[in-house]
Amino acid sequence: MKQGAVDAVIRGLKAAGVSVVCYLPDSLFKELYPALDADPDIRTIPVTNEGEGAAICGGVFLSGKRAALVMENSGLRASIEPLARMGLGAGIPVIMLMSYRGDLGENNWWAIPHGITMEPLLNAMRIPYRVVRKEDEIETAIHDAYEWAYAAYYHVAIALSGEIVR
């Protein structure tokens, strides 16, 4: 991930009022995690799996603070259970920012399942999402995601792909 994209993500999160980020680190966002850790305005919480991170983000929502769950898109699979219960059962939203592993251009066999499952899972959960492949569209996407999530009180996802993560 280039520095410009890292900066755009952090600017976008701050502009959306995010003060807590839960993450499980991955390779495509490798440069993003230490930058989030180093930012004095954002509290980062590394988690043991993304489902735990989703539930923590749900708790942060209940406090009135704004959180983001940052992860590889494989983390969506680990998060489905808490996302279904919180989102569909109680209307507690989680805003997700994920790297799009397995998108066209992927050259790792182990990442292919992530690409094949991500969009069908998001659709099954009726979670709106935007795939962003241009650095100058990151901030707007993050802004729009929070606007929607705080109108719908339901989950939303941004997947970063293409030149942003390569």
Place this chain on the structure above:
Amino acid sequence: MNRFDCMEVLSAQLKDELVILSLGGSVDEWYNAAPHMRKASLFQQQLGCVTPQAFGLAVGLPHRRIVSLDTDGGMLFNLGILATLGNEQPENLFVVVWDNECYQSIGGPPTHTAAQRVDIAAIARGSGVKEAHVATDLATFEEHCRKGLAAREPYIVVAKVTSTVRRDIRRKHSDGREDKYIFVRHVEETENIVIMGPSEHN
């Protein structure tokens, strides 16, 4: 030791705390054991989510005492949260684990604690939560509640309770969505903040 009796003991110590609790029989029991905490309690039907949600709430409201009423089944579903609590060391989170050694709400098949080899408090200590204890009698439970509600580090008490459920109590009628609105409006009112505000007109 009986869970409802434990709840009454805990309830008597609570005033302006916020509570997140687990699924099953404990929901109606808490609704009755702590009537003054109904608005301040989020009744969730979410195995493995309760303590993570309570921790997120504790992160967002660091000046407020948060109580997680979790279960053996719920904690075993996501043991990773214990490691996260060990790393993050929240100063305002008290966790009670009702350990009845079974999945009581579906009729009572055993959880992994039933064979007497799995010790959730020991797992918690091994995960970096130093104050993690087991209570097998009411007086010990009461003492851990007193300490846990005043601790400046994460505090966990595993309450070994029987699998009996109080049946002669009023059922809670609201669902997860109504519960969330009640809870959020209570947090807004007591914290003087807006969580779910008015819609834009544009």
